[in-house]
Amino acid sequence: MRRKLAAGNWKMNGLGASLSELGGIAAVATTQTDVLICPPATLITRAVAEAGSVAIGGQDCHANSSGAHTGDVSAEMLKDAGASHVILGHSERRADHGESDADVAAKTQAAWGADLVAVVCLGESLEEREGGTTLDVIKTQLAGSLPDGATAANTVIAYEPIWAIGTGKIPTLEQIAEVHDFIRAELETRFGTEGTGMRVLYGGSVKPSNATEIFATSNVDGALVGGASLKASDFTAIIAALDAA
Numbered sequence: 001m002r003r004k005l006a007a008g009n010w011k012m013n014g015l016g017a018s019l020s021e022l023g024g025i026a027a028v029a030t031t032q033t034d035v036l037i038c039p040p041a042t043l044i045t046r047a048v049a050e051a052g053s054v055a056i057g058g059q060d061c062h063a064n065s066s067g068a069h070t071g072d073v074s075a076e077m078l079k080d081a082g083a084s085h086v087i088l089g090h091s092e093r094r095a096d097h098g099e100s101d102a103d104v105a106a107k108t109q110a111a112w113g114a115d116l117v118a119v120v121c122l123g124e125s126l127e128e129r130e131g132g133t134t135l136d137v138i139k140t141q142l143a144g145s146l147p148d149g150a151t152a153a154n155t156v157i158a159y160e161p162i163w164a165i166g167t168g169k170i171p172t173l174e175q176i177a178e179v180h181d182f183i184r185a186e187l188e189t190r191f192g193t194e195g196t197g198m199r200v201l202y203g204g205s206v207k208p209s210n211a212t213e214i215f216a217t218s219n220v221d222g223a224l225v226g227g228a229s230l231k232a233s234d235f236t237a238i239i240a241a242l243d244a245a
């Protein structure tokens with residue numbers, strides 16, 4: 001039985017004052033659902049102090065553990081700051097920083113080396129969706145971004161159609177199920193029972209108003225939430241929907 005996971009990605013949002021929202025999230029008792037918040041790196045240490053049972057994660061890490069890489073943060077540094085997870089291969093990193101599947105795989109290896117759980121993101125563009133190549137794109141990204149050695153404990157997959165991120169549009173539930181079932185089959189083929197245990201999150205415009213139906217969809221084990229994770233009232237409603245799913 002896979003535990004559900006509500007993951008919030010604050011992206012490049014959040015100052016010290018935003019930690020009151022984290023306090024509101026941490027105040028909610030859940031038994032069925034694991035909760036993760038990934039604030040900007042500048043807030044990780046302070047977030048850990050406010051988080052209670054909420055796990056804190058980074059939003060990226062370098063593939064190397066240290067060195068001359070100005071502006072980058074290593075997996076070891078995230079771990080040292082108190083993080084337990086790191087988001088890798090988000091489409092915004094792939095687009096803004098030209099990250100390839102091989103880059104994401106190297107970062108995933110680095111995350112595991114630092115004892116962080118890697119939240120590896122995949123997703124098709126609107127052009128790829130309309131061109132009918134979504135499953136091919138997902139297959140290639142999954143194979144290239146995930147090194148051998150992925151387990152249910154060290155890896156979470158997040159399926160995020162790029163065109164659904166921050167747009168208020170979501171795929172149909174049939175489309176979400178098709179991709180999640182496909183990812184599950186690919187994971188099981190490659191990793192066996194570890195692939196059965198690995199959590200697969202949906203991300204892209206998840207809100208309190210659509211959470212219940214998304215969480216009732218096949219092989220959806222939770223959500224990676226952007227905008228709606230910034231407000232405790234929205235995110236706790238999403239957690240409640242997962243708890244009830």
Ligand SMILES: O=C[C@H](O)COP(=O)(O)O
Binds near residue numbers: 009167
């Ligand atoms: O990492 C989170 C996703 O990019 C989803 O963002 P969103 O919930 O604002 O659409």
